[in-house]
Amino acid sequence: MTVPQPRLQHLQCLTLKLGLPADAPIAWELLDRALTHPSASCVNYQQLEFLGDSVLRLAASELLQEMYPDGTVGEFAALRSILVSDRVLAELADGLGLERYLLMSTGAAGDPAGRRSRLADAFEAVLGALYASTHSFDLVRPWLDPLLVPRADDIRRDPALYNYKDALQEWTQAQHKSLPEYRVRAAKVATDPSSRFTAEVWFRGNCLGIGTGPSKKAAEQAAAKAAYTTAVVADTQSSGAERPDTQHS
Amino acid sequence: MTVPQPRLQHLQCLTLKLGLPADAPIAWELLDRALTHPSASCVNYQQLEFLGDSVLRLAASELLQEMYPDGTVGEFAALRSILVSDRVLAELADGLGLERYLLMSTGAAGDPAGRRSRLADAFEAVLGALYASTHSFDLVRPWLDPLLVPRADDIRRDPALYNYKDALQEWTQAQHKSLPEYRVRAAKVATDPSSRFTAEVWFRGNCLGIGTGPSKKAAEQAAAKAAYTTAVVADTQSSGAERPDTQHS
Structure with missing residues (x-):
């Protein structure tokens, strides 16, 4: 052909x-x-x-x-x-x-x-x-x-330019072959619309991060960002014998 | 070095x-x-x-x-x-x-x-x-x-020689970029030990398969096998304009 x-x-x-x-x-x-x-x-x-x-x-x-x-x-x-x-x-x-x-x-x-x-x-x-x-x-x-x-x-x-949920998921799969879980709740009382939803991201029995946002999606992204910048960066630095000079923004 | x-x-x-x-x-x-x-x-x-x-x-x-x-x-x-x-x-x-x-x-x-x-x-x-x-x-x-x-x-x-849960997960991720969910329950009344647990595998609002087994893991594998051999094979065959001759065991 x-x-x-x-x-x-x-x-x-x-x-x-x-x-x-x-x-x-x-x-x-x-x-x-x-x-x-x-x-x-x-x-x-x-x-x-x-x-x-x-x-x-x-x-x-x-x-x-x-x-x-x-x-x-x-x-x-x-x-x-x-x-x-x-x-x-x-x-x-x-x-x-x-x-x-x-x-x-x-x-x-x-x-x-x-x-x-x-x-x-x-x-x-x-x-x-x-x-x-x-x-x-x-x-x-x-x-x-x-x-x-x-x-x-x-x-x-x-990394905030991009998608923290994807980044966190890739990390948990690479390190532990399993996925994080998001738990989202809406505020029960009147609140600032920008923090109407609160999301927690859980992984292997630990809450890795909490975030808020005007939508479920935004709250999940905020939680993933918190988790990524603490858990992943900490892990990256603790395994840092090979790379004492590495920095994250 | x-x-x-x-x-x-x-x-x-x-x-x-x-x-x-x-x-x-x-x-x-x-x-x-x-x-x-x-x-x-x-x-x-x-x-x-x-x-x-x-x-x-x-x-x-x-x-x-x-x-x-x-x-x-x-x-x-x-x-x-x-x-x-x-x-x-x-x-x-x-x-x-x-x-x-x-x-x-x-x-x-x-x-x-x-x-x-x-x-x-x-x-x-x-x-x-x-x-x-x-x-x-x-x-x-x-x-x-x-x-x-x-x-x-x-x-x-x-494929039964291997791991149906992995195979099903790879398929759902490749096709729909999301993961199946397993719901397992133990029999409440005395029952044959080989079917003590029943697992359902759900994906995008549908139950794709049900299986039983002596352990949670075995029941999940059985459910994944049922889902794999129906949903995946059906999907494979329906997109079969290019491959009318393909057969699954």
Whole structure:
């Protein structure tokens, strides 16, 4: 199955935008599939997204260890969870204008709620297609690293820019293979709307953090932030024989 | 930092056992570290295990897609979760006699409860060290694939050999990014001991499966098995335009 000429030219524009050379050994059929939403064809990006998810995790793991040779595993896990989140991937996909290349049905295109996850999925699928083209990172890391490096630095400087619940969950899974539990209650008496909800985050029988917010979600994020910045940072520093110089913002 | 001669010779025996050529470009210092438990040194396998976990996931993802070109993403995710479980990795590590190469304190060595996870961790760390030696799978897949292929076939033929809770969780996370919930109750009246506990597994407001067993754990596994073989297999087959020929055992 070959890729029709107009589509091929369109995909070539994208790879030039990624900075890949015009004669790069790209499997165009795979790249075409990576940018085909399930609503457009039964031959779509799902398999490549599955592969690309692993490609991204390995690329991010290697990159983070190269960037922060003194980092701890807990810190890497938390950073990576944010880097590979749908939110960040959708932002990176937006920066590349990936949506213009994505084939989908008009119905799917008209669903704004699914936009973030379909951009993230397509981004991972593109990683999968380029990895599978050479069975190496040769067509991936040259353009992926420059996108991830400033993000990783931003997150490390100020994790509050991102999602503490994801970061905390990644840490508890990496360290203890289980998940934290959130308990939320609404204030029973009239109160400042900004602290209408109070959330506690529990893990292995301990309350790791408490937070308040105007919504359940916001209160959970605040609790996760408290837990992350105490428990995770404390853990990171106590295992710090290898890294006495590490600092968290 | 160089590796002392007797340790180096010992590690060379291991790589020959893996079938790697005597002149393979192995970073011996990394392999030494991959086989050093945290109880033995602050320079230990933790960082390499983090990397190796991603190396393993990508190698397994690629291998499964090569082995079963008609498989669905749900099926791959479930198979991979079992392949990369501590149980399977510890068995593979045992098959290689990895424990004989693992430096650790006498105290840690005398802790049988931690044996499975430390073997699995060391196995992943070895993958990390060999991957990092060349930044490629050249020193990994030649010996890893032959270990994983028969396992993957076994699991696919009879997933009951393995852990249905893990498989179900991997599937719900891959498909819906959330976890199933188990509700267990003990029989209130005298009953056959083999069905003393009943577990239900709930996911997104639906009970996916019910199971009984002599312990809470066994009941949960039975419920997960019921859920896996109905919900996951049904999902796999309904998205089967690409794979009308796929069968589950």
